[in-house]
Amino acid sequence: MTVELLETMTEAERSAASGAFAPTGPSPEPGNPAVHAAELRGLAKKFGERQVWDGLDLDIRAGEALAIIGANGTGKSTLLRALVRLTEVDAGSISLLGQPVRDLDRRGLRQLRSRVGFVFQRHNLVGRLSALTNVVHGVQSRASGPRTWLQSLARAEVRGEALGCLEAVGLADRALQQAQSLSGGQSQRVAVARMLMQRPELIIADEPDASLDPVAGAEVMRLLFRIGRERGATLVFVSHHMEHAVRFSDRIVGLRDGRVDLDTASTRVDVETLRAFFGPESAASTGEKA
Amino acid sequence: MSSTLITPPRFERPNPIAFAIALAVGAFVVSSFLNSGLGLDQLARGVPALGRILGQMLPPSLEGIDRILWSLFGTFQMAVAGVVLGLVLSLPLAVLAANRLSPHPFVRSSVRTLIAFFRTVPDLVWALIFVIAVGLGPPAGVLTIMIDTIGFAGRFFAEAMEETDDGSREALSAIGATRTGLIFSSVFPAAMPSFIATSLFCLEKATRSSVVLGLVGAGGIGVELKVAFDLFDYQIASTIILVIFALVVIVEQAGAYLRNRLI
Ligand SMILES: Nc1ncnc2c1ncn2[C@@H]1O[C@H](COP(=O)(O)OP(=O)(O)OP(=O)(O)O)[C@@H](O)[C@H]1O
Numbered sequence: 001m002t003v004e005l006l007e008t009m010t011e012a013e014r015s016a017a018s019g020a021f022a023p024t025g026p027s028p029e030p031g032n033p034a035v036h037a038a039e040l041r042g043l044a045k046k047f048g049e050r051q052v053w054d055g056l057d058l059d060i061r062a063g064e065a066l067a068i069i070g071a072n073g074t075g076k077s078t079l080l081r082a083l084v085r086l087t088e089v090d091a092g093s094i095s096l097l098g099q100p101v102r103d104l105d106r107r108g109l110r111q112l113r114s115r116v117g118f119v120f121q122r123h124n125l126v127g128r129l130s131a132l133t134n135v136v137h138g139v140q141s142r143a144s145g146p147r148t149w150l151q152s153l154a155r156a157e158v159r160g161e162a163l164g165c166l167e168a169v170g171l172a173d174r175a176l177q178q179a180q181s182l183s184g185g186q187s188q189r190v191a192v193a194r195m196l197m198q199r200p201e202l203i204i205a206d207e208p209d210a211s212l213d214p215v216a217g218a219e220v221m222r223l224l225f226r227i228g229r230e231r232g233a234t235l236v237f238v239s240h241h242m243e244h245a246v247r248f249s250d251r252i253v254g255l256r257d258g259r260v261d262l263d264t265a266s267t268r269v270d271v272e273t274l275r276a277f278f279g280p281e282s283a284a285s286t287g288e289k290a
Numbered sequence: 291m292s293s294t295l296i297t298p299p300r301f302e303r304p305n306p307i308a309f310a311i312a313l314a315v316g317a318f319v320v321s322s323f324l325n326s327g328l329g330l331d332q333l334a335r336g337v338p339a340l341g342r343i344l345g346q347m348l349p350p351s352l353e354g355i356d357r358i359l360w361s362l363f364g365t366f367q368m369a370v371a372g373v374v375l376g377l378v379l380s381l382p383l384a385v386l387a388a389n390r391l392s393p394h395p396f397v398r399s400s401v402r403t404l405i406a407f408f409r410t411v412p413d414l415v416w417a418l419i420f421v422i423a424v425g426l427g428p429p430a431g432v433l434t435i436m437i438d439t440i441g442f443a444g445r446f447f448a449e450a451m452e453e454t455d456d457g458s459r460e461a462l463s464a465i466g467a468t469r470t471g472l473i474f475s476s477v478f479p480a481a482m483p484s485f486i487a488t489s490l491f492c493l494e495k496a497t498r499s500s501v502v503l504g505l506v507g508a509g510g511i512g513v514e515l516k517v518a519f520d521l522f523d524y525q526i527a528s529t530i531i532l533v534i535f536a537l538v539v540i541v542e543q544a545g546a547y548l549r550n551r552l553i
């Protein structure tokens with residue numbers, strides 16, 4: 001998994017993009033470069049009696065790598081899901097890639113989602129299908145129909161691009177292996193490859209390192225960070241590993257008591273400080289479950 | 291210290307309502323026997339008669355065995371055609387009936403009710419209806435088996451899809467995939483082993499029911515059996531029963547083998 005591979009892949013992608021599979025989502029107008037990938041204002045969310053956040057404001061700058069930290073139950077996952085409306089919020093406004101997320105209709109929402117890559121804590125692959133087919137599924141952000149369901153039916157350009165994405169995560173040699181037979185770290189990398197297939201402008205990752213061993217977890221984080229950098233994509237991730245938060249981000253935001261309680265450049269904090277205030281150990285102080 | 295232990299009663303004091311219910315159930319069971327009129331005299335006459343008939347059935351006659359085997363083959367083909375039609379129709383109905391895949395709760399409950407109706411009305415009743423609708427013969431049998439298969443497969447396909455892991459579906463919906471996209475790329479592949487197992491069960495079930503449909507004129511070997519009994523050809527009847535038994539056993543064994551291989 002080298003930088004050259006990533007560059008080869010970008011070439012493959014470019015040539016594929018000139019083919020039939022041009023992105024369908026609206027791109028930001030060239031004359032109006034969005035400064036913020038996302039703007040959140042006055043967000044409030046309740047689950048039953050539990051107020052997750054109340055008046056949360058946050059700007060995510062285009063092209064930055066942002067780490068979100070906080071104890072269990074502070075609403076980090078809910079925040080990421082709310083960005084693409086996998087979860088509805090109760091109040092406030094969310095603007096993502098220039099689109100008013102809460103006002104979009106079904107179609108508009110699908111188009112917006114297609115520009116955003118989402119990596120979950122669990123890799124969420126279809127276990128019975130091959131790694132390559134799972135990556136091909138990523139093309140469903142901009143195409144539909146039987147040719148996007150299985151690698152064996154996919155167009156040659158799509159198969160080529162999918163293989164390039166697998167190569168970028170170092171798994172080209174596992175293309176035809178069933179996803180359920182891959183290790184946790186490999187599965188998570190296939191999920192990253194599927195996300196790459198989307199050619200996302202914004203990458204959202206919710207604890208992509210959580211269910212992996214330290215080496216595999218760091219590898220996935222490094223991969224995401226490098227992809228964000230090389231493609232100019234914005235990266236927003238949640239992690240409970242403070243070293244990852246510091247190493248793989250430009251900026252760190254800490255959530256506590258339903259609001260942003262820390263917002264700092266990653267170079268200006270150290271792991272120990274973060275751990276003391278926002279690590280899992282602080283769960284007791286916020287009265288949350290362990 | 292053991293003297294302080296109170297021996298618990300062997301039986302709990304009956305609660306009067308529970309006692310009344312038990313009494314009513316008991317009375318119902320007794321009256322069920324009285325009303326169906328099965329008495330000792332019937333048993334006294336029936337058991338020897340059964341023995342006599344069994345005696346007349348042996349040895350099975352090989353007369354017309356080629357016609358019987360062809361008829362059996364035709365019966366099995368009727369079952370296969372009905373099952374395939376039923377499975378093909380079950381799949382879209384099951385999607386409409388499955389939680390989270392159905393476009394609307396109203397659609398979901400309507401389709402569920404329809405599938406349950408197909409399942410609860412017995413196959414012989416469907417056969418009678420289709421004999422009236424399309425006439426005597428195998429087409430009525432094929433339609434009966436199709437309806438029976440939808441009643442069974444529609445329900446189990448829907449349950450299999452509901453049991454698939456939400457993760458991969460959500461991952462695809464998070465990137466803006468269409469509903470059809472996620473059904474075909476995530477739900478169907480994940481539910482496939484279950485689909486195959488259910489389909490094999492449907493074939494076994496249809497084979498069993500196809501052999502009796504002939505009794506009401508809906509095609510298949512059942513009519514041969516009825517004719518043999520009507521003409522008191524008990525030796526031919528026993529041959530027919532034995533070949534039916536062989537077919538059902540073969541299909542069940544093959545089904546079990548394939549299920550083990552494929553899953
Ligand atoms: N679908 C839901 N229904 C009810 N409550 C929910 C739901 N999703 C989240 N919650 C609650 O909302 C709160 C925030 O959950 P969330 O998953 O966003 O926290 P988190 O910061 O991601 O925590 P963790 O570090 O454990 O992943 C928790 O108290 C959780 O129990």
Ligand SMILES: [Mg+2]
Nearest residue numbers: 076077078206
């Ligand atoms: Mg979480």
